[in-house]
Amino acid sequence: MEISTKNSNLGIINISPEVIEVITSIAVTETPGVHSLQNNFASGNIEKLGKKFRGRGVKVDLKDDEVILSIYVALKEGVNVHKVAENIQSNVNQTLRTMLEQQVKEINVHIVNIIK
Template identity: 25%
Template sequence: MTKEEQMKETHQTGLGKVEIAPEVIQIIGGLAAIQVEGVAGTSGGVVDDINQFLGRKNPKHGIKVELGEDELEVAVSIIVHYGHHVPDVAVEVQQQVKGAIESMTGLTVNKVLIRVVEVKIEGEAEDTRETDHHQRVR
């Protein structure tokens, strides 16, 4: 079995096989995470951040999925709005991500790991970064 085949969750039905790719789980998890109050967004590292800065929205941004033999682990990197209680936001993200993935896919999520990578201060606009970028380019 190839690594790609191992990374897909498969269900056998009377009509055939249903495969759920990790990318689908990433999208579901990412959309669930950003709906939690206090979450400013997700962060997937330098390349993903650059893509988001350039306006390329990616719902799987900041979400990693590990499928084991009997285990599904999801890691979510989030940005929290300043003023929100970080542990409460993280627990809510864990619950929402787990619930969304399980209800939409029928899979059992064993772990949801949360990594808070940034605190966003209100008024710290995206356009400030854009202005800095344009100043560096000139």
């Protein structure tokens, strides 16, 4: 499934979920307080089967041209968890709007671990 953005005389632009995953991954790892993205159960099993999973820690669901993100992240010790999660949501939303002109319906941040 892809997001389609129509442009009057020029045609249609299709954006694949993999592009959204990569852009989201970069935005998350650039957020202060984030240690790393973490695999969720599905991505770990895909990699065990030999297929490279590019959006490690990021799951993209597309429904009716709306984007729903689930982000699995490990934070650094001593940070305000709630504030860092809000900053992740803000950074991802702003980055996707700037780079893809795409609105995001939901950005769900799952704190998987705290790393010393």
